[in-house]
Amino acid sequence: MSMPDQLRAHLVETGVALVTAEGTEALSLREIARRAGVSHGAPRRYFPTHRHLLAAVARVGYERLSTRIGALEVDGDPRAGLLALGRLYLDFARTERGMFELMFRHELLQGNQEGLRAATKPLFAVLVDLVGRARPGTDDATVVAGALWANLHGLAQLWLWGSLQMTVDTDDPGPLLRAAIDSYVER
């Protein structure tokens, strides 16, 4: 098998394009197959179930997020680094909205824990490092980093859904992000 899994990659690619263009709801198995130019039974050769295909698509999202984080400059002031990381997270959620929603659909996380783990590890490492430098006195930086990650994630989620706009009336999540970072990092 010289060119194996050719269709597999094509399917994932098609799924990525589809979720980016039309959102999560458009990601039916048959629609992906249709756009990929194959019959609806073809994906089954590579993905035992619909969820597995979606999980593979979500993996690409994890990689993209990881890449963005890897390209981040975090060697300077840790507070600035945390702010930049937060902005990056919010920006990812906004610009890659469909992807972001897909990545955190819990049904998909079931069989994809390893993938998520692998992808979130660098993210989390950066976060732990930043927290450790920004709060030198902290005894367990991973706990604080976890709490802060949850804060960023919740911010992205609730903002994307417009839930926060109901209470704080502005279109810019920036102030909320700043308030969060300011709370976690003593000035």
Next chain:
Amino acid sequence: MSMPDQLRAHLVETGVALVTAEGTEALSLREIARRAGVSHGAPRRYFPTHRHLLAAVARVGYERLSTRIGALEVDGDPRAGLLALGRLYLDFARTERGMFELMFRHELLQGNQEGLRAATKPLFAVLVDLVGRARPGTDDATVVAGALWANLHGLAQLWLWGSLQMTVDTDDPGPLLRAAIDSYVER
């Protein structure tokens, strides 16, 4: 019409029972109708679409959460109040898992903004009050309260999905919650 919308209430009630017992995935229109003892076309008289029915079910969830929060004692130490509120939120997510997932499905939030707004208003008011008392110097308590809400929500969400357990290996979200509150409230 003396006893109107009898079926409507029955459908919502059935939906609540169903999502509580079997989770979000079991909440199909036809299944709800089946369990309610009516034909699959019946709900249409009361809910123009499936989403509207689910939104009505989610409303009950909002009310339950509001009720729990309303029963909370928050007059004492604001830090203790925030901790209790956080625990309540996490507890709600855990014990009413299906409901919690349903309540924050973004597709449902579309036509249900008023419902969510009405339900989150008391929650948010309590939060703003606690933040205001815990951080007297804060100029805009609503911004901080929003950020803190996002923190609690993200904590609940990521914990429920097991995402945080991957990085912080314990089954108790307590430490993370405490780290979050400790960050927001200067000791």
Next chain:
DNA sequence: TCATCAGGTAGACACTGTCTACGGACGCTG
């Protein structure tokens, strides 16, 4: 008594994910 009409039924439609049987092209072996 009869007409109206809200409120529920039942069937059709297009669509979904999964399963199964089939087909055809490929490479390997005799």
Next chain:
DNA sequence: CAGCGTCCGTAGACAGTGTCTACCTGATGA
């Protein structure tokens, strides 16, 4: 070269879904 498997994709069936439509039925009011 003939034949045989073995991938890999096709095509149809099946149960299930949400929505739409026509129909029925029983109570209410003139």
